[in-house]
Amino acid sequence: MNSIQSFEIAIIGGSFSGLSAALSLVRSLRNIVVIDSGNPCNQNTPASHNFITHDGTNPKLIREKTIYDLSKYPNFHSIYGEVNSIEKSDKGFLLKGNGIPLLQADKIIFATGLKDVLPEIPGFAESWGKSILHCPYCHGYEVVGKTTGLWMNENGVFEHAKFLKHWGKEITVYTNGPIQFSEEEEVKLKKEGVSFITEKVKTLIHDKGQLTSIQFVSGKETPLDVLYARVPMVQHSSLPESLGCKILPSGHLEVSNFYETNLPGVYAVGDMASIFRSVAHAVHSGNIAGAMLNRAMILS
Numbered sequence: 581m582n583s584i585q586s587f588e589i590a591i592i593g594g595s596f597s598g599l600s601a602a603l604s605l606v607r608s609l610r611n612i613v614v615i616d617s618g619n620p621c622n623q624n625t626p627a628s629h630n631f632i633t634h635d636g637t638n639p640k641l642i643r644e645k646t647i648y649d650l651s652k653y654p655n656f657h658s659i660y661g662e663v664n665s666i667e668k669s670d671k672g673f674l675l676k677g678n679g680i681p682l683l684q685a686d687k688i689i690f691a692t693g694l695k696d697v698l699p700e701i702p703g704f705a706e707s708w709g710k711s712i713l714h715c716p717y718c719h720g721y722e723v724v725g726k727t728t729g730l731w732m733n734e735n736g737v738f739e740h741a742k743f744l745k746h747w748g749k750e751i752t753v754y755t756n757g758p759i760q761f762s763e764e765e766e767v768k769l770k771k772e773g774v775s776f777i778t779e780k781v782k783t784l785i786h787d788k789g790q791l792t793s794i795q796f797v798s799g800k801e802t803p804l805d806v807l808y809a810r811v812p813m814v815q816h817s818s819l820p821e822s823l824g825c826k827i828l829p830s831g832h833l834e835v836s837n838f839y840e841t842n843l844p845g846v847y848a849v850g851d852m853a854s855i856f857r858s859v860a861h862a863v864h865s866g867n868i869a870g871a872m873l874n875r876a877m878i879l880s
Contacts, residue, residue, distance in 0.1 A: 583682070587613045589873065590675055590685035592663050592819065595620040596639075596862035597850030597869075598691030599646045604870025606653040610877075613657040615680060621693050621816070621851075622859075624709035624789070629718050631859040639859065659683075666823050672845065687877070689869060690825075690833070690841075690848040692817035694857075699731075699756070699811070703784030703791075710789035712807045718858060720747035726805035729753070729794070733760045734810070738768040744808055745772070754794065754807070756781050777802075815852060830855070838872035839865055847873055 589605055591598045594616025605612050620639070622628070628639045650656045661679030668674075672686040696714075698705050704712060712731075713719045728748035730741055733755035741751050753776035759766060769776060779796040784807070786792060795801045813831060821827055825841045825848065826834040832855065833841055833848040840847050849865040851857040 584674075584684045585613070585681050586671075586684040587611050587657065588685070588877070589613075589687045589689060590615065590673070590683060591689045591691055592675075592817070593691030593693060593850070594618075594647075594658065595622075595643065595691065595693065595850070596646075596859050597693075597866040598689065599643065599650065600863040600866025601689050601691065601847075601849055601870040601873075602650055602656060602866075603646070604867050605874060606650065606656045608870070608874040609655065610874060611655045611657075613659060613683065613685070615659045615661060615663055615675070615677070615683075617662040618660060619816075621696065622709060626710060627722075628859050629721065631863075634859075642859070663817075663819060666819055668823075687845045687873060688847070689866075689873070690817070690820050690846070690852065691850050691866065692815070692819070692852055694813040694831075694851050695816040697812040697814060701756075701781055701784060703786050707784055707786045707789045707791055707807075708809075711786065711791040711805065712784075712809050714809065714811075715857060716744060716747045716808070720744075723806040724748065727803050729804055729807045731756070731807055731809035731811070733757065735761045735765060737761050738765040738772070738774075740808075740810060741769060741774045742772055745774070748806075751775075752777060754781065820846075820848060820852075839869035840872070840876075 588610045589612045591602055591614045594614045602614050622639050627636050629635055634642050659680050663675050663677040665676045666673050673688055675683040724747055729752045731754050744751050751774050755778045782795045782797045791804050793801050794804045824843055828834050833853040835841055835848050835853045839849050847869045849869045850862045
């Protein structure tokens, strides 16, 4: 039988929220392990913004610096691999997976994040995180004044388009087919001066992820520099739900103010448990979860 490595806390996911929780916990003298598959949602993004001391820094460099800092603590351990099953045990939880040893943990922090479901249109995935963006707070300043579009076809489009006009005065909504939002929203868009194009899109033309134009099935082509996109998101990992964590109608995990799920001793941090998708919020949630989990363990 394979030997079991035991830790007080296993953090599943090693991007910003997971590493922030790790730092909070190792400084609280906890013996922890971070298991990461090396697939962060912002891996295509060349620069992180709106995070103090690191504005404009490549997120990969921030993660590498964080791991370097964590490696100075003897109670920090990291494993590259993927957890594919978690079982409850008498001592807590038993973790199994690809490329990892058998692990025993008293507590768990999920930091596995959300996965964006991108449309299967040539150029979309290649430009995602570079010139196809999800957040003006993260990237809007850098694209002010550029030819801007919004990829969206659902109710709420008016609010999103009006919001984006703060960073780009002229916004074109691309619905990629017949309009799915209400006639009321369509009227509001027109009054706001927002144009929309309903033609089916053939491809997004780009140069190494930087958009230059959008081409339609009809053959028509229009210039485009930046495209904000509202795309579906799903949990990157099915582990929390299979373990019994409650999922909200929004698709996020239900957590307390201190990021504990409905399962005692199981926490979830980052965008998997919040509508906010930013480095700053990920770091905040991890820090709070680590501190409050340590407090709960002391007082239990």
